[in-house]
Amino acid sequence: MQKLLFPLFLCLFGWQASFAQTAKRPEIDKLVDQVEANIIEWRRHFHQYPELSNREYKTGAKIAEILKEIGGLEIQTGVANTGVVAILKGAKPGPVIALRADIDGLPVVERVPLAFASKEKTTYNGQEVGIMHACGHDAHTAILLSVVKVLVQQKANLKGTIKFIFQPAEEGAPEGEEAGAQLMIKQGVLKNPDVEAVFGLHINSQTEVGTLKYKMEGIMAAVDYLEIIVKGKQTHGAYPWNGIDPIVVASQIINGLQTIVSRQTDLSQEPAVVTIGAIHGGVRNNIIPEEVKMIGTIRSLDEEMRTLLHEKIRLTATKIAESAGAIAEVRIRKQYPITYNDPQLTQESIASLQAAAGKDNVKLMKAVTGAEDFSFYQKEVKGLFFFLGGMSKGTHSIDAPPHHTPDFVIDESGLKLGTRAFCYLVLDYMDKYAKKK
Numbered sequence: 001m002q003k004l005l006f007p008l009f010l011c012l013f014g015w016q017a018s019f020a021q022t023a024k025r026p027e028i029d030k031l032v033d034q035v036e037a038n039i040i041e042w043r044r045h046f047h048q049y050p051e052l053s054n055r056e057y058k059t060g061a062k063i064a065e066i067l068k069e070i071g072g073l074e075i076q077t078g079v080a081n082t083g084v085v086a087i088l089k090g091a092k093p094g095p096v097i098a099l100r101a102d103i104d105g106l107p108v109v110e111r112v113p114l115a116f117a118s119k120e121k122t123t124y125n126g127q128e129v130g131i132m133h134a135c136g137h138d139a140h141t142a143i144l145l146s147v148v149k150v151l152v153q154q155k156a157n158l159k160g161t162i163k164f165i166f167q168p169a170e171e172g173a174p175e176g177e178e179a180g181a182q183l184m185i186k187q188g189v190l191k192n193p194d195v196e197a198v199f200g201l202h203i204n205s206q207t208e209v210g211t212l213k214y215k216m217e218g219i220m221a222a223v224d225y226l227e228i229i230v231k232g233k234q235t236h237g238a239y240p241w242n243g244i245d246p247i248v249v250a251s252q253i254i255n256g257l258q259t260i261v262s263r264q265t266d267l268s269q270e271p272a273v274v275t276i277g278a279i280h281g282g283v284r285n286n287i288i289p290e291e292v293k294m295i296g297t298i299r300s301l302d303e304e305m306r307t308l309l310h311e312k313i314r315l316t317a318t319k320i321a322e323s324a325g326a327i328a329e330v331r332i333r334k335q336y337p338i339t340y341n342d343p344q345l346t347q348e349s350i351a352s353l354q355a356a357a358g359k360d361n362v363k364l365m366k367a368v369t370g371a372e373d374f375s376f377y378q379k380e381v382k383g384l385f386f387f388l389g390g391m392s393k394g395t396h397s398i399d400a401p402p403h404h405t406p407d408f409v410i411d412e413s414g415l416k417l418g419t420r421a422f423c424y425l426v427l428d429y430m431d432k433y434a435k436k437k
Contacts, residue, residue, distance in 0.1 A: 024157065025355065028423050031153060035146040036416045042066065043142035043412065044116040050105030050131045050138065052122060053169035054179045056082040059103050059141075063166050066145055072152045073164075080183040084166040087193075088151060090158025094434030097426055098163040098190065098198040098381075100181075100374060101137070101144035102170035108132040111406035134408040136203040136390065141166060143201070143388075143418040150423055159434035161193055162426060170373050172335070181376040190380055196433075197345060198383040199425050200374045201418055203390040206397040209414030211389035212357045212421060213365040216346045218270070219385060220339035221299040222306055223371035226274070227331040228253060228317050230281075230292045232324075237286035246292040247281055249326045253317050254279075254294070260312045270301035272309060273369045299369040301338055339375040342382035349384050352428045356421040370403075384425075388418045 051059050060082040067075050067086050074087040083103070109130030110118045120131040133139075148164050169179030178186075190198075207213060230250045235243025257274045265272050274296065281292030298313070300306040314330045321328035353362045365387065374385050390410035391400045401407035 024154075024427055025424065028150065028154075028427070029420065031150045032146070032416050032420045032423065035149050035419065038149065039142045039146045039415045039419065040412050042145055043138050043415065046103075046138035046141050047114075047133050048116040048118055050118050050120055050133045052107060052124060052131055053104040053171045054081050054173050054177055055122075056103050056168045060084050060166070060168070063103070063141065063145065067148065070145075070149050070152055072155060073148070079189060080168055080179060080187060082168040083184060085189060086148060086164040086166075088148070088155065088158070088162045088164070090160050090162075090430070091156045092159040092434065094158070094160025094430050095197065096161045096163065096193045096195050097429055098165055098195040098377070099144060099147060099422055099426070100165040100167055100198060100200045100377065101140035102167050103137055103141050104169050104171050105131045105137065106134045106171060106404060108134040108404065108406055108408075110134070112409050114409075132406070132408070134405060135171070135403045136205070136408075136410055137170065139203045139390070139410060139415055139418075140201065143415055143422070146416070146419045147422045147426075150419065151426065154427075157427075159430040163189070163195060165189055181373040185376055185380060190377065195381050197429060198374075198377045198381055199422065200372075200377075200383070200385045201388050201421065202372065202385070203388045203410055203414070203418070205390050205403060205408055205410055206400045207387060207389040208391050208393055208395075209389045209411045210357060210361050210393075210417060212353050212362045212417070213387040213389075214341070214346060214350070214353065214362070214384070215365050215367060216341055216343045218301045218338045218367050219341050219365070220367065220372045220375070221271075221273075221301050221369045222303075222334075222338045222375075223336045224298040224300075224306070224310070225333040225335055226276075226294075226296040226298055226313065228294045228296075229329045230294070230321055231327040231329070232288070232290060232292075234290040235288050237288055240288055243288050244325045245288050246290070246326055247288070249321050249324045249328070250279060250281065250292040250294055252324075253320050253328065256316045256320050257313060260309065260316060264312055265305065265309065270305060271299075271367065271369055272301070272305060273297070273299040274309065274313065298332070299371065301367050301369075303338070336371045336373050337375045337379060339372045339385050340378050341384050342378070345382045345384050348429075348432065349425055352424040353386065353421055356424045357417055386421075388414065388421070390414050
């Protein structure tokens with residue numbers, strides 16, 4: 001009889017734990033509905049006044065101001081230069097969970113005709129540029145602030161501690177500066193108290209609102225900085241045979257690099273990209289210059305493939321240059337690792353995402369060749385990174401302006417789903433792992 005009762009007890013206990021989680025959701029949903037106006041207000045403020053990486057002084061100050069108004073938090077400012085961290089300690093013991101939002105904008109001139117469009121300008125790499133939240137970081141910041149406001153009101157029910165990380169410079173620090181996730185980790189953002197799981201999201205302008213997308217293991221690519229300097233011999237443009245033309249060599253190298261992905265890489269394994277984004281050389285129409293500099297990016301989703309790409313790029317560039325009597329100097333600098341979703345954490349989180357969005361609205365996705373410095377947190381603790389739909393219903397993804405462009409736009413009606421998803425993930429994780437403490 002006892003053997004029969006014990007499994008029955010376990011089933012009932014498991015049902016009660018599940019019921020406890022479900023019972024909280026209507027209350028969370030009500031609170032999320034109440035903060036929707038705040039999400040939109042905060043998002044529009046940050047959108048109108050964007051700042052570039054490592055220069056988010058006013059953004060950080062505004063975040064800290066809102067957090068102080070919410071109350072009930074330990075607030076740290078100036079983390080990784082301009083970042084902010086808020087700690088919410090629940091009334092009950094349990095795990096320490098981190099939620100992260102990035103806060104920086106991009107050097108893009110906004111073209112979207114919004115009442116709150118950015119008019120900000122600054123100097124970037126010696127050029128006068130506009131500033132725009134052309135990747136949705138304003139939405140991420142507003143969503144995380146709304147999560148804070150909801151969960152502070154649940155403090156008596158929280159089984160553990162939450163760290164809210166408002167991170168600067170996800171887009172990368174200016175040359176010679178440290179920033180972003182790496183610097184936050186270096187300064188101890190995952191310590192004291194020690195974080196055991198971290199969650200992050202990214203809005204996507206080409207995914208319909210109401211949709212969440214996820215993938216186990218590698219979801220976003222590793223990214224590496226590529227620089228190639230081609231050194232030739234300067235001469236008069238009318239007499240190219242008297243010199244070595246680095247412009248022609250550079251063009252041959254660019255073409256050669258494309259065959260590394262199309263002909264030398266097993267793309268059935270994982271996708272890869274080698275892109276040259278800028279080329280500089282010469283000052284006059286009738287002078288063949290001495291030197292050409294190219295810069296680009298390398299994307300990969302497998303570490304062995306990443307190593308092979310680096311080897312092939314060096315070989316291709318140097319040998320093509322050598323064949324013309326030129327010299328190619330190749331410099332590759334690793335930037336972000338693969339954004340890697342812990343398989344167990346991802347599997348455990350699917351039910352929370354489905355509860356937040358509806359089962360049919362949570363979709364398994366393929367890996368993308370964009371990159372995220374959220375990956376550095378995942379190198380330290382288990383993490384889950386997922387995508388939130390930001391495209392208006394009825395719009396085709398081909399017609400939706402992509403990220404990092406002047407026409408980038410999101411539908412604000414999708415923002416509160418991000419808030420609800422974060423809240424469900426936190427509460428469900430706490431319910432599951434507080435029992436093991």
